[in-house]
Amino acid sequence: MSGAIRQGGRLPLNHDTLRPYRKPKPDCQENWNRVATMSMTWALRALALSVVAGALLLSASIRPAGAASTIDFLAALSDSELDEFRAWKDARNAFNDQTDAYWDAVESKRQVRRRKRAAKIPFDRSDYVMSFPPRYKGPALSAALAKKYYNFVEQQKTTEPAKTRELATVSDYLDAAKRVYGFTPERVSEREFKLRYAEEANALGLSKEQVVRVYALETGGNGTYDMQAGIHPVKKTGRAISSALGYAQLLDANSINELARSGGTFILLLNRKLRDPENSPARTAALKHKLTVLKRMYANVKRLPFEWDVQQRYAKTDKGMGIHTLNIDADIGPMLQAMKLRTLKDTAEKQGRRSLSGAELELMNLAGPMTGLEMMEEPGSSAPTPNFFARRAYYVNKMVAGLTAAELQVELDRRMSQAIARPGAQEFAAAFDSVFERRSTAER
Incomplete structure (x- = not known):
């Protein structure tokens, strides 16, 4: 000194x-x-x-x-x-x-x-x-x-x-998509996006209760389809806290993972839309361009090893960031996000769990598919939540702190019940009702 x-x-x-x-x-x-x-x-x-x-x-x-x-x-x-x-x-x-x-x-x-x-x-x-x-x-x-x-x-x-490095925001993802793929997602109203999402979810065997309650929890019951975690969906204030986008709040790596897993299905569904005889010339041209872009993105991710760490790294590249904008597109976004939830349901069924409540589906979405299932059964359900989350994630996510796995599931359900009464969740529920009514009328 x-x-x-x-x-x-x-x-x-x-x-x-x-x-x-x-x-x-x-x-x-x-x-x-x-x-x-x-x-x-x-x-x-x-x-x-x-x-x-x-x-x-x-x-x-x-x-x-x-x-x-x-x-x-x-x-x-x-x-x-x-x-x-x-x-x-x-x-x-x-x-x-x-x-x-x-x-x-x-x-x-x-x-x-x-x-x-x-x-x-x-x-x-x-x-x-x-x-x-x-x-x-x-x-x-x-x-x-x-x-x-x-x-x-x-x-x-x-x-x-x-x-x-600041976290990428929606504008960064859009810039990457346009620069790398010449792609700009098609925007529609919230009501129309919810209708398309409800159609895709229903076709995949997902229930209204499952999807709307996940939406209510993930977005607080008022989220928009271009909502990013940490940023207010309406005021657009705040700061991004993760890459999570949309109604199901998919992370950038989730988008890569689901495209690699189900891209072939997305291409088939988009081809089906393309063959609709009621399409206008402009609609046909737009769908052809989306199909070209989707095939290119799918080819890119299929070249990667199907490993989460690899997909996480790729999601931070310009090519991966461009893929994340698929969540916002009016045709592909509903497919992608509904399929992510369907994948969770399929995983549960393979493990012998034939039905899932909204809270159980969200638990798998929050903690990861296999970890979420582990948290639903003894002895995991009696174990404190630190056993299932990384150290930093445990302290950052105040909702999970101090609870057992079973108590967390109860808390998820409580928050869902609270948020489901909000306007966005009510509009989503009405979208499902509209889809059910339309299909019922078509079958008569």
Whole structure:
């Protein structure tokens, strides 16, 4: 530590202060004792500063020129503040160690379950961590000291804005689609999009209850078909928090995955629309162009290994971003999103679960197909939700925190029941009713 530090009129702490003093003559013994005591006090303080500073420096970032150092911050504290800060930091470090150990155990259990699932071995309670993450119960910083520490942390941030990549938004996806594929999704009214979605869902054997309740949960009951997670669907305010788009909130990688899985079906359905004798010349031309684009996109994703990690990476490329805009197109979007839900239903049926409520379908959508099914049956349903989500996802998604899997399903159902009364969900339900009525009339 360089420079002088003064506190309460004490001697400055510098190299001379810490050097051994020559023993004075007997007549100066009283002064020697006084100075030695003061030097020992400062030496102990310096040791305390170095210990606490070491803990802070473990997580410190490169500080901008002119910003106070960790030692400067600690040295500016009074003795009582330093003791308080050290006690708090020790407690926080211990808590962080406990939390790391907890999540290490969760991941270890998850790996065991993956191996058991592959070997078709049933799970038991020992395959889960049956507790929730530890909660901090140590001392808190006083308001004054917390403010000092907050100001210090803020000063450590680089003066230049962090060069972190912003999440892509709808406009970015549209730009990529136009640039790479010469494609611009066809827009229609919300009512028309819901009608087309209801038609596709009904044809795939999905119920009104399943689809509308998933929509109500995912969009809050008022979402638009071009809605992106984090951005208000009507006001367009907010900031994107993920790539999730549309009524079913498909992630960019979901779009790649579903196109790779069902692209052939989408092409057949689009060909069927193309052969409709009531098409106008403009409609025929538009469908031909969509079909050309869809075939090109499908060919691109079929070249990839059908692996989630690969699809996630591809979704961040310009080609993958362009594919994500299919969710917005009036012809392909309803097919794509309804098929995603149908895929979840098919997965459940393969595992022997023939019927799914809206909440159960959403649980598979939220946690992943196989994980969602695991959460519906014992012993998984009694296990705390940290067992089924990544560490960051658990803390970010407040809805899942502090619940068991069974309790989460109840919470999903409660939120669905609340949101289903909102205008968007009511309009969606009416779209299904219209489809049912139309088909009933056609069959008579």
